[in-house]
Amino acid sequence: MNEFELIRRYFAVSPCAGRAPGVALGIGDDCALLAPAAGEQLAVSTDTLVEGVHFPADCDPFQLGQRALAVAASDLAAMGATPLGFTLALTLTQALPAWLEAFARGLDRMARACALALVGGDTTRGPLSLTLSVFGRLPAGQALRRDGAQAGDLLCVGGSLGDAAGALPLVLDQRQAPPELADPLLARYWAPQPQLALGQALRGRASAALDVSDGLLADCGHLARASGVALYVERERLPLSAPLLDLLGREAALACALAGGDDYRLAFTLPAEHWPALQAAFPEARVIGRAAAGEGVHLLDADGRERQPLALGYQHFGPSRD
Secondary structure (H helix, E strand, O other), X not given: OXXXXXXXXXXXXXXXXXXXXXXXXXXOEOOOEEOOOOOEEEEEEXXXXXXXXXXXXXXXXXXXXXXXXXXXXXXXXXXXXXXXXXXXXXXXXXXXXXXXXHHHHHHHHHHHHHOOEEEEEEEEEOOOEEEEEEEEEEEOOOOOOOOXXXXXXXXEEOOOOOHHHHHHHHHOOOOOOOHHHHHHHHHHHXXXXXXXXXXXXXXXXXXXXXXXXXXXXXXXXXXXXXXXXXXXXXXXXXXXXXXXXXXXXXXXXXXXXXXXXXXXXXXXXXXXXXXHHHHHHOOOOEEEEEEEOOOEEEEEOOOOOEEOOOOOOOOOOOOOOO
8 A cells, every 4th residue: 555545544534634623724735724713823742752762662553543642732731722733744664454543543532532633744664653743722922831930839730640650561561460550550651631621721820831741850840940940849749649559659659750751741830829729620730849949850858858869750862860
């Protein structure tokens, strides 16, 4: 099958490739045409996932389709954007119909969950990799950014941390666990749910935000640096799920939450007056610390003493310590 037949058979006919609000023209021409309303801005982000780096070889293609789009869509949540569409550049070692059918189903499931329309892309031969670009819209001037945190703000996260890192040994067949523990952790790894509604609710409330992909401490470092503040993370306030605690115990679970990565939860700073209403609307959100004058990320024990972390998070081109 050639490139154009592959696109027609597995992607152009997918439900997520149909007409969608804000998409004037989708698959089938040289470019897609997006049509945000007057007074809105486009939010655009691109993510690449490479076999052996971001996902294991021979993984389930349905799960991979879900995960690939969820990872990209999380960036829209971090900016407070409403989803519009996405493109997919797919590099394949070979075009296997069963693999493509399963991958397209997983991609479509996450696309519909995120209200994202597939509007174009490309296919080519080579080592397996996926590049997805996502597009969203939001009122001009209301994007959540990393550079607005102020001393005195609360530091918050959108929900439990560490589940995906705790699942990684299960994904790699390095560990076994009963289904009641393994299944919820594996779901957080293979099908993270971008916090799009929370991101949109934070517009006009949060002073800064990002999504946690490389580890809480590493990503908070990006936010602290961009905002010119210090962030204090209170170790004992980190939200941990019951399956993660039951599988690993508290200390190992905390290590996953602090530096494990792949959470795709939002981390954000918030003036304290906005917290009660936000927590009422999003009960999984938690306060985990505060912003203050200074610089860097500081990890505090239960007694308020600073603790040196063993690792901050994942980096592609450097050591784990930031």
